[in-house]
Amino acid sequence: MKNALLSGFIFPRVILAPLSGISSLPFRKLNRKFGCKFAYLEMVGARSINYLSRRTKQMIAVDPGDRPLGVQLLGKDPDYLSQALEKFKHFPCDLIDFNAACPQKKVTRQGQGAALLKEPVKLAKLLSVMVKESLLPVTVKLRLGWDSPKGIVDLAKRVEDSGVYAVCLHGRTKMQGYSGSVDYQSIKKVKAALTIPVIASGDIWSGELAKKMFDLTSCDAITVARGSLGNPWIFKEINEFLAKGKVIPRPGIEEVIRVMNEHLNLSIDFYGEKAGVTKFRKFFIWYTRGFLQAKPLRIKVAVIVKHSQMLELIDEFSARASRKI
Numbered sequence: 503m504k505n506a507l508l509s510g511f512i513f514p515r516v517i518l519a520p521l522s523g524i525s526s527l528p529f530r531k532l533n534r535k536f537g538c539k540f541a542y543l544e545m546v547g548a549r550s551i552n553y554l555s556r557r558t559k560q561m562i563a564v565d566p567g568d569r570p571l572g573v574q575l576l577g578k579d580p581d582y583l584s585q586a587l588e589k590f591k592h593f594p595c596d597l598i599d600f601n602a603a604c605p606q607k608k609v610t611r612q613g614q615g616a617a618l619l620k621e622p623v624k625l626a627k628l629l630s631v632m633v634k635e636s637l638l639p640v641t642v643k644l645r646l647g648w649d650s651p652k653g654i655v656d657l658a659k660r661v662e663d664s665g666v667y668a669v670c671l672h673g674r675t676k677m678q679g680y681s682g683s684v685d686y687q688s689i690k691k692v693k694a695a696l697t698i699p700v701i702a703s704g705d706i707w708s709g710e711l712a713k714k715m716f717d718l719t720s721c722d723a724i725t726v727a728r729g730s731l732g733n734p735w736i737f738k739e740i741n742e743f744l745a746k747g748k749v750i751p752r753p754g755i756e757e758v759i760r761v762m763n764e765h766l767n768l769s770i771d772f773y774g775e776k777a778g779v780t781k782f783r784k785f786f787i788w789y790t791r792g793f794l795q796a797k798p799l800r801i802k803v804a805v806i807v808k809h810s811q812m813l814e815l816i817d818e819f820s821a822r823a824s825r826k827i
C-alpha cells in the first residue's frame with residue numbers, strides 16, 4: 503500500500519486488458535482514441551527484460567500519449583523479477599502487474615503464470631519482494647484457481663497481505679481456459695473478502711455485460727479483453743451504457759473501414775510494411791466478423807504481405823460486405 507499511496511494512482515472503471523501478442527503500441531493508441539483510459543503493455547517475461555532483444559524492445563515501446571499504463575511481468579524467480587523492476591524504475595508507466603493467470607502450457611510448465619495458483623506461499627513471497635522493490639504500485643492478475651474456485655478467497659487474502667495495491671481476477675479457472683461463462687459469484691466473494699480494489703475480468707463483450715459485472719460482483723473496475731478485438735468502439739459503448747443506460751448502434755461499414763485503415767497505418771508505421779501488414783491480418787479477421795460475404799476475404803488475408811494488397815482486400819470488403827442483422 504505504501505507505494506500506491508505515494509503514487510496516488512487510481513484506476514478508471516474500464517481498462518484495456520493485457521493481451522499477449524496483441525496489446526502493442528498501435529493497438530493501445532487506437533483504443534485510447536475510443537475512450538480507453540488505462541491500458542497494459544503485453545505481458546513480458548522478467549528474464550527477457552534483462553536481455554532486451556529487438557522483440558522485447560518492441561513489446562515495451564511506449565509514447566507520451568500512452569498513459570496511464572501498466573506493465574505486466576511474468577516470472578517465478580525473485581532475482582529476475584528484482585532485476586526487471588530495476589529496469590522499470592524510470593520507465594514511463596503507472597503500475598506493475600504480476601501475471602499468475604496465464605494458462606498456456608509453455609508458461610505453466612515452467613512454474614509461471616497460472617501454475618503459481620497452486621503455490622500460494624511462493625506467490626505471496628514473490629509479490630512481497632515486488633512490493634518492496636517497486637517504486638510503483640504492484641498488482642496481481644489471478645484466475646479462480648487451477649481447476650476449482652474453492653481456494654480463491656484464501657488465495658486472494660494471502661496476496662492482499664503481501665501488500666499488493668489491487669487484484670485483477672479473471673473469473674475462470676486455468677482448466678477452463680477461455681471457455682464456459684465467467685463465474686460472477688466467485689468474483690463477488692473475493693470482492694467482499696478484500697479491502698483493496700478488485701478488477702474483474704471475463705466476458706466483457708458489451709455495455710450490458712460490463713454493467714452486469716459491476717452489478718453482480720460489486721467490483722471496482724473491469725478489463726475489456728476479447729471484446730476489444732476488431733472492436734475499439736466497445737469503450738464508447740461501455741462508457742455510454744454505464745453512464746446513461748443507452749445502447750449505441752454498432753458502427754456501419756464506412757466507419758469500420760475508416761478504423762481498419764487507421765489501424766493498418768499505425769501498424770505499418772510502427773513495425774514497417776511487411777511485419778505491420780502481417781500483424782494486421784488477424785485484426786482484418788476480427789474487424790470483418792459479423793459481416794455477410796466476408797468469409798472468403800478472411801481466407802485470402804492469410805497470404806497478404808504488402809500494404810497495397812491489404813488495401814485492395816479492404817476495398818473488396820467495402821464493395822461486397824454488409825452487416826448481419
Ligand SMILES: Cc1cc2nc3c(=O)[nH]c(=O)nc-3n(C[C@H](O)[C@H](O)[C@H](O)COP(=O)(O)O)c2cc1C
Pocket residue numbers: 519520521522523524544545574601603604643672680703704705706707725726727728729
Ligand atoms: C489472446 C489473448 C491474450 C491474452 N494475454 C494475456 C496476458 O498477456 N496477460 C493477462 O493477464 N491476461 C491475458 N489474457 C486474458 C485476458 O486479459 C482476460 O483476462 C480474458 O480474456 C478474460 O476476459 P474476456 O472473457 O472478456 O476475454 C489474454 C487473453 C487472450 C484471449
